Amino acid sequence: xxxxxxxxxxxxxxxxxxxxxxxxxxxxxxxxxxxxxxxxxxxxxxxxxxxxxxxxxxxxxxxxxxxxxxxxxxxxxxxxxxxxxxxxxxxxxxxxxxxxxxxxxxxxxxxxxxxxxxxxxxxxxxxxxxxxxxxxxxxxxxxxxxxxxxxxxxxxxxxxxxxxxxxxxxxxxxxxxxxxxxxxxxxxxxxxxxxxxxxxxxxxxxxxxxxxxxxxxxxxxxxxxxxxxxxxxxxxxxxxxxxxxxxxxxxxxxxxxxxxxxxxxxxxxxxxxxxxxxxxxxxxxxxxxxxxxxxxxxxxxxxxxxxxxxxxxxxxxxxxxxxxxxxxxxxxxxxxxxxxxxxxxxxxxxxxxxxxxxxxxxxxxxxxxxxxxxxxxxxxxxxxxxxxxxxxxxxxxxxxxxxxxxxxxxxxxxxxxxxxxxxxxxxxxxxxxxxxxxxxxxxxxxxxxxxxxxxxxxxxxxxxxxxxxxxxxxxxxxxxxxxxxxxxxxxxxxxxxxxxxxxxxxxxxxxxxxxxxxxxxxxxxxxxxxxxxxxxxxxxxx
Numbered sequence: 250x251x252x253x254x255x256x257x258x259x260x261x262x263x264x265x266x267x268x269x270x271x272x273x274x275x276x277x278x279x280x281x282x283x284x285x286x287x288x289x290x291x292x293x294x295x296x297x298x299x300x301x302x303x304x305x306x307x308x309x310x311x312x313x314x315x316x317x318x319x320x321x322x323x324x325x326x327x328x329x330x331x332x333x334x335x336x337x338x339x340x341x342x343x344x345x346x347x348x349x350x351x352x353x354x355x356x357x358x359x360x361x362x363x364x365x366x367x368x369x370x371x372x373x374x375x376x377x378x379x380x381x382x383x384x385x386x387x388x389x390x391x392x393x394x395x396x397x398x399x400x401x402x403x404x405x406x407x408x409x410x411x412x413x414x415x416x417x418x419x420x421x422x423x424x425x426x427x428x429x430x431x432x433x434x435x436x437x438x439x440x441x442x443x444x445x446x447x448x449x450x451x452x453x454x455x456x457x458x459x460x461x462x463x464x465x466x467x468x469x470x471x472x473x474x475x476x477x478x479x480x481x482x483x484x485x486x487x488x489x490x491x492x493x494x495x496x497x498x499x500x501x502x503x504x505x506x507x508x509x510x511x512x513x514x515x516x517x518x519x520x521x522x523x524x525x526x527x528x529x530x531x532x533x534x535x536x537x538x539x540x541x542x543x544x545x546x547x548x549x550x551x552x553x554x555x556x557x558x559x560x561x562x563x564x565x566x567x568x569x570x571x572x573x574x575x576x577x578x579x580x581x582x583x584x585x586x587x588x589x590x591x592x593x594x595x596x597x598x599x600x601x602x603x604x605x606x607x608x609x610x611x612x613x614x615x616x617x618x619x620x621x622x623x624x625x626x627x628x629x630x631x632x633x634x635x636x637x638x639x640x641x642x643x644x645x646x647x648x649x650x651x652x653x654x655x656x657x658x659x660x661x662x663x664x665x666x667x668x669x670x671x672x673x674x675x676x677x678x679x680x681x682x683x684x685x686x687x688x689x690x691x692x693x694x695x696x697x698x699x700x701x702x703x704x705x706x707x708x709x710x711x712x713x714x715x716x717x718x719x720x721x722x723x724x725x726x727x728x729x730x731x732x733x734x735x736x737x738x739x740x741x742x743x744x745x746x747x748x749x750x751x752x753x754x755x756x757x758x759x760x761x762x763x764x765x766x767x768x769x770x771x772x773x774x775x776x777x778x779x780x781x782x783x784x785x786x787x788x789x790x791x
Contacts, residue, residue: 302340315370322377410481412456469526502555510606520562550588554595693735
């Protein structure tokens with residue numbers, strides 16, 4: 250490794266040294282911008298189906314429903330299109346939003362023809378508003394998202410013996426309650442819980458999980474509709490009114506997608522349970538009966554999206570990637586409003602963190618090559634699956650105060666680090682100081698917490714000079730201000746080029762507490778005043 254002092258001896262300027270110090274710790278965590286495939290599919294949906302803010306169901310008579318408006322809002326966030334987001338939300342508030350803030354369901358030829366709200370639409374819209382507030386730096390959108398979510402909690406949830414559940418609409422308040430399992434969205438609950446601190450969101454997450462588990466106990470496949478009694482009894486049902494034959498159709502197939510994008514391992518495990526009941530044939534019918542028999546010969550993008558999510562929940566990442574490819578191909582050959590919407594949404598939810606979930610497939614699955622559906626050769630489970638979850642510490646505001654890495658003799662107090670104007674984490678001004686990224690995850694809490702320090706200085710080795718000597722199995726401990734200690738075990742070291750730093754994969758959401766310990770590496774480039782690489786050590790909760 251070429252040190253800073255070697256460059257100084259060769260006549261490098263003090264300016265070059267300063268640049269090295271400010272960029273030594275590598276790029277900061279990303280803003281939630283979609284990956285290329287996410288942006289492509291989201292933008293395609295928006296350009297095809299949105300007319301001056303109105304999402305048009307072109308293959309269903311040209312009407313508009315609140316579900317479609319919510320899909321448009323989520324996809325505008327995924328595409329990073331603030332103008333389109335504003336147009337969609339403006340049309341929604343002017344034409345669908347009721348006095349109680351909930352959204353009327355259906356609009357035709359200039360007027361609302363059904364003013365009953367649908368909770369999945371309102372939930373997705375509230376989630377989109379909060380995410381857009383972060384993406385576009387808009388506090389007004391956050392306030393509107395929290396308010397819409399509060400109205401939903403007030404009017405479209407109910408208490409049962411299994412916990413709080415999401416009702417499909419205000420019309421379902423009488424028990425036994427009509428229930429649509431595909432309306433429940435653990436990732437949306439988490440986004441709104443964090444934004445509002447309303448405990449009812451966590452209650453909904455727990456209640457929804459209990460109902461879905463009970464539903465799968467009753468039938469291996471979730472049905473489009475079910476009923477939930479006050480005493481917690483769950484039964485499969487036909488349509489919303491209880492009539493007709495129960496089945497796994499265009500609604501139910503969304504259930505594993507909602508579960509698989511969750512950051513809670515229990516939800517992803519439920520998605521995996523669904524995988525064992527689905528047919529494994531390459532060609533999947535759009536609708537199945539309760540025994541997984543085909544009800545139709547039609548294929549649909551959302552059906553492949555649902556099975557991809559179920560496979561991901563079961564750890565079968567190659568099969569999941571192949572089904573994402575089938576989803577994309579079906580959307581391309583048989584374009585429909587609903588299929589194209591879920592082609593884009595599933596891409597974002599399952600392979601990208603842009604909607605603030607924990608995508609089980611990662612970037613590689615979203616870029617599966619043509620023919621992956623036949624070869625089933627998208628990504629490996631080792632590369633893109635989550636590790637087995639471990640118990641995470643309870644949420645805490647305690648700050649990290651001390652770092653210990655016995656294998657290389659590091660004992661250092663921790664200071665806070667921020668992001669510089671160039672988007673990189675600023676390195677400590679003291680060469681022997683170690684910092685943690687204050688805008689990111691607290692070490693010991695769920696997610697990838699970032700710790701950074703210098704590798705050397707103008708006068709000799711710095712605190713992380715021996716970081717490359719770490720090996721899998723070495724221990725790392727972080728003491729926190731409340732006296733607790735978060736213990737970690739090193740699982741790997743990775744040297745990455747700064748110019749192509751894999752930000753999305755290294756700082757992607759994870760369902761357990763982890764550390765990313767970062768310093769400079771590689772050769773010194775006197776032309777730029779930077780080391781060319783970063784060393785990233787990954788450690789997981791012990």
